[in-house]
Amino acid sequence: MARWGAFICDGAGVDESSLAGAEVVVTTTLPPQAGDLACKLIGTWTRYNLDGGILIGAVPELVEELLKESLRQAGLDPFRLVVVDLRGRDKEGKDREIKAALTRARHLEPTHWAKAKVEQRALIIGGGAAGLQAALSLRQLGLPVLIVEKEESLGGRLGKLDGLYPYDVDPQGWIKSTIATLQEDPEVEILTASKPLALAGQVGDFILEVQTPTGAVTRRGGAVVLALGSKVRWPQESGLEPGPRVVGLSRLDELTRFRLRHKKVAFLLDLDELGSRVGTLSALRGALRIKDNWGSEVHVLCRHLKVDGKPLESMYRKARDMGVLFFKYEEFPQVTESGEEVTLQFKDPDLEYMVVEEAYDLLIVEEELLPAGEELMEAWSVSQPANVRLYPVATNRKGIYMVGCCRDEMDFPGAIQDGTVAAGEIYALLGEGDLLYEEDRVKVRSEKCVFCLTCVRICPHGAAEIDLVQEAAFINPAACQACGMCAADCPAQAIVYKGFDNEGIMAQLEMGGR
């Protein structure tokens, strides 16, 4: 027989006879002071060697959390504290509420915790700014890293650009010195011209297979950072064709390295209605460079000037001071190419919709930036939809993080922030050396499992696996985030969710209560 304690908050107005249940071995009144609550609760719990407790009364919301934490610290099971809130209930309601709590308590089982050693190393896929920052921070935190880069050298897109970014830190210089630091570090393994092939395992112990120029290798790590970068797409819908007079924004550095004689240059931004902050940033940077290098006349055409980032507004002002002209358009300009010139005709709302017609000898067009590495994410069942609960770097899978422009449009400080945050999260996860998790919160009863793999298909966290020996599904407890979706969907009702099993929910339904 289980031993339960009933803890009644002072002033809850409870008739103790409603507690008449064989399991309740002690009934105590708790002091109103929140601080003393915990002491008395834990004291009584230990003295009477209770299996669980029912806390009854006018409990402010967060006290419940405080008490649970105190229990955890005292080595007692916080999941076995049932809290009953009696506010706003009449006598009859209170009785019903308490009976319901007793029912709930009967369905609680003790929690079993397990500890697993983790691989104290992070596997970073992608050696651009965000990936490099993750590596750098992790090294400073004392964790070894592996960097897998598909190109011949590290640095990513920013590494290929020429200077001029008005940040506190110069991105190009930063990338060079960071690469140098990492290359010298014996605890950093860098695999360039390499491609990740497969990922197995779970948080704390991932196994990554990588195709290197000299053959396939396997590495283990406790966490994975996806820093897959972005890819550029030409805006075909605009009807524009790339050519000698019409080029993409991504080719800007290539162009400005030469002393060409473009007298009049236009930047055409926001082709897809919204455009991006990063596109505007690149265009402003380009406009300033072209002014500096060539002294050309420069126009920037956009729908909305993006200024919602630290350097944008100041760059805009600087460009304007240097004589760059800014135009707005609402309807997409008419573009005509003839010989040496590209002519744009548009109506500017800021000029009272006056028709503007200008001819340029170079038109630089903002391309679309798309996240790279979708195939990889699909193969590894990693996703990061626009969901605030995953913001900024978490994914659906525990221990796998996404950083940099593969998750959202991003400037240099954004990439640095992502890398740093991911490193912090990984340090919290792996820094201790072992991982604590609930061993049996969600469990497959293999004798009931018909191996239909519904759970494997639907688990949003990649925690449902196939156990070929048992010929049953298996919920990986380290990867499980305890949502209970598999338990709800299992056609054979083979999956049990402790604390939220069908019997418990049905009993609650029968008893009512909150």
Next chain:
Amino acid sequence: MRIVVFCCENSAYQAARQSRLPAEVDLIRLPCGGRVEVLHLLRAFEGGADGVLVLTCQEDNCQSLHGSARARHRVEYAKEILKEIGIDPERLQWHPVTSNMGPRFQKIVADMVEGLKLASA
């Protein structure tokens, strides 16, 4: 009258704790909307509930990504069954309620009470 509210612990349950609930409301706390089964919904009616609410996160805001959507689908499915067995399907409803929306929780419950009163009158 009895109303059973299935609440996602991450969202609607938090909202419920900020609301003054009428006496006829029973809450069932779930770890995620995705945990709810058609069986639970039908059993609630079988147990004498006049109305059943399934309140979960916004669909794009679910900690478990698809949990809320699954809850909504199950409610739709259960409504079909209710129709077949002659129970007004409007007595079962799904709504998204985020954790900071106590007033919305209260309104949804009040609307349900109101609707049931009208239906029984």
Next chain:
Amino acid sequence: MKASALVIGGGPAGIGAALELAAAGIKVYLVEKEGAVGGWGARYVCKATDKCRQCSACLIPEKIQEVYQEPLVEILTNTQVVGFAEEAGRFQVRLQREQTLDPALCNACGKCLEACPRGAVERLNPWAVAYSIDKEKCAVYAGENCDLCARACPTGAINFQRPSASWDVSVDLVVAATGHQPFDARRKYRLGYGRFPRVITGLELEEALNRIEGTDIFGDGWKPMNVAFIQCVGSRDVQEGAEYCSRVCCKYALRLAGLMRHREPQTQVTFYYMDIQTGGKGFSEVYQDCREHFAFVRGIPAKIDGSDPLKLHLDGVSGQSFTTREHDLVVLSVGITPSPDNEEIARLLTLNRDEHGFLKGREGVYVAGTAGGPRDISESLAHGMETAAKAITKLEGREG
């Protein structure tokens, strides 16, 4: 890691930093000058229509819970930093705690709330563990004799005689997450805020929509049907010395407008704007929805007449030299400005400020969230996490 940290400010950035530091095993003192943690974000409304609009307001209660559950974080409300000294890379900080209302004794029963005739006892947000006393409303702070709330309190939590406590803590690092101040719309005299009751700020609309379920925002049965949102009030404004974009206003205004229409489908909305700032994953959808249903006018009204309906005067907008337009409610999208406390904080912690007055961090003393520049809720949370991660990195480097 055996180290300790002081986090000043219990908004999203402070909470984000505290949680991240604690996760690395660092003892955190989370100091909040108000009676409850949560910050501005705790007052905001969920802006979901039939879809989540990613405003992140719902993360606040979750983060508050998380931080209360974290044993390494000691939450100190009603507390301020009053002294600060640096010694061999560590910081000696003197904290002062107002103890009229002791949160350890308060069990939020609400008896004081009922007892106070002036409405000076409040619960700052629904997640506050304890009540707090609004000094501006309270009779005692106005020099009068009153102890109604103290007498009503069954636990003795309120005691006006109880002196404030001060004590020293020694920490390895400091995170200043002291937040921002919304722009004071009264400064834009010609827009009529403070003079015309139907000219309100975006913040007031947030709070009103958070209290109620419909669009009866003044609680008198009247529903706005023709709403104007005026963007860039106190942002990108040379006159106000705010030559920066506040980054959050376009997003909150578009979301709030969407929410009003969702609650009352007949509501018409017009945006007066310079440029719409729509960065960030998933936001393009929100903007497209707004484009479909709302009017967008390029240009900021120069003046508003307090007539009924309100008359907005525009100069050189949409191809016309001078025009007027009528709306029954005007919402001013006020921007983020540096907190007036920044000067004092900078002096106390020896920090620099940028050209706009936002704080800049230094070795050992980090700045997180809107104290350092405009950010929305989730960006502040992320920035708090980043700042903490940076601080931990530095600390590890020092020890290793």
